[in-house]
Amino acid sequence: MACLREPAPEPGTFISAAPGIGRIVAANPGxxxxHGTNTWLLQSNNEFYVIDPGPNIDAHLAALRAALAGRLTAILLTHRHADHAAAAPLLAAIFGAPIAAFAGATDIPLxxxxxxxxxxxxxxxxxxxxxxCFALADGTVFTGDHVMGWSTSVIPPPPEGDMSAYMRSLARLRGxxxxxxxxxxGPAIGAPDAWLGRLLAHRERRESAILACLAKxxxxxAQLARLMYPALAPDLARPAAMTLNAHLLKLQAEGRVVCNDGLWIATTKAPHP
Ligand SMILES: [Zn+2]
Structure with a gap:
């Protein structure tokens, strides 16, 4: 699907998005x-928040320290992947600020x-x-890696990821x-409901294509991966394989495919043309 692009932001520079909200992009492009992880900064009255401190890169931490100027109320994590969370303990120690994240061992469990x-x-x-995701009362939402504009999200198979849960989580943010x-x-998404609709449609098309392949x-x-992703850059092969596996496990849970000794089989016949 067509994605949103932006020129590479200057690493370490504060980029304003709205009054009281801006980001510093870490120098971890890939x-x-x-272009790198967006570390979001938000000022609300006299409180200062950081969402996703990003990777542990000295220059990034220095840029965050300079932008915060000694003020940090709390650090929020969208999730604990290293490109979002690795710098969190360091930033927390520098400012004596608590880390808020989903359940688990953390200062503020959410x-x-x-x-x-x-x-x-x-x-x-x-x-x-x-x-x-973290929503503000004005309808601004920090969406981490759940909804991005520059690319679709990698969905690993359970227990880390879950395609069924992902599609439910997309649908839930709509409306x-x-x-x-x-x-x-990557850049902000200005029409969230339309974008969520496109992401859901993209996954549904992918499911239909998988079922059509297996019905033949x-x-x-590995054979299915070659058919589904015929011209894939080598560094995307592993995430694509994980996401395909997550799709297959969802379809299996729904009884639409079965797996026999590594062979995936559609449980419904291909429609006749
Ligand atoms: Zn992630």
Whole structure:
């Protein structure tokens, strides 16, 4: 699907997105991270928040320290992948600030619906089991890796990821009156409901294509991957294989495919043309 692009932001520079909200992009560009991780900063009255401190890169931490100028109320994590969370303990130690993240061992455990300062946490499992989005009252949502504009999300198979949960988490954010999504990588998304619709349609098309392939002939996963992703860059082969596996496990749970000795078989026949 067509994705949103932006010129590479200057690493370490504060980029304003709205009054009181801006980001500093870390210098960790890559096939999975686009220009780098967006570390979001938010000022609300006299409180200062960081969402996803990002990777542990000295220059990034220095830029965050300079932008925060000694003020940090709390650190929020959308999820614990290293490109979002590795710098969190360091930033927390520098400022003596608590870390808020989904359940588990953390200073402020968050769950679906938890309020923290101006944020409401939405539990959005799929890309990661611990994934949260953070919504503000004005309809701005920090969406981490759950919803991005520059790329679709990698969905690992359970227990870390879950395709069924991911699609439910997408559908759940629709129709909530959200006005803008600020993702963990890449540019802001200005029409959230339309974008969520496109992401859901993309996954549904992918499922239909998988079922159409398997209805013609049972295949092992590597064969199916070659048919589904015929011209894939080598560094995307592993995430694509994980996401394909997550799709197959969802279809298996729904009884639409079965797996016999590594061979995936559609349980319904291909429609005749
Ligand atoms: Zn991630």
């Amino acid at each position: 096939a999975m991270t686009y 769950a679906d619906g938890t309020q923290l300062g101006p944020f409401t946490a939405w539990h959005t499992p799929g890309h990661a089991a611990d994934h949260l 909530q009156g959200f006005r803008a999504f600020l993702p963990g990588h 002939a049972p295949l092992i996963e």
